[in-house]
Amino acid sequence: MIFKWLFLILLVCLIFWLFKRSGSEQKNSSDTSAEVVENMVRCxxxxxYLPQNESITWSGRSFCCAEHRRLFSQYQQSLHK
Ligand SMILES: [Zn+2]
Incomplete structure (x- = not known):
C-alpha cells in the first residue's frame, strides 16, 4: 500500500518538474532569439556574427575582437599604399 502512495507522489513530482522545465525552456529560448534579432552584428x-554588446566598433564597422580590428586597419592601409 505504501508503495502505491510513493509511486503517486513520484509521478506528481515528475509531471510538475516536466511542466516547470518545458515552461522555463520556452521562455529562455524566446528571450535569446529576440536578443539575437535585435543586436547581432558582423565582424x-x-x-x-556576434552580439553588438560584445563587438568592437571602429570607424563605423564592427569587429569580433581587437585583433581583427587591428588586422582590418592594416589591410586597409595596405590597399591605400
Ligand atoms: Zn573577426
Missing part, C-alpha cells in the same frame, strides 16, 4: 574582418 568586418572574419564575417562572424
Amino acid at each position: 568586418a574582418y572574419c564575417s562572424v
Whole structure:
C-alpha cells in the first residue's frame, strides 16, 4: 500500500518538474532569439556574427575582437599604399 502512495507522489513530482522545465525552456529560448534579432552584428574582418554588446566598433564597422580590428586597419592601409 505504501508503495502505491510513493509511486503517486513520484509521478506528481515528475509531471510538475516536466511542466516547470518545458515552461522555463520556452521562455529562455524566446528571450535569446529576440536578443539575437535585435543586436547581432558582423565582424568586418572574419564575417562572424556576434552580439553588438560584445563587438568592437571602429570607424563605423564592427569587429569580433581587437585583433581583427587591428588586422582590418592594416589591410586597409595596405590597399591605400
Ligand atoms: Zn573577426
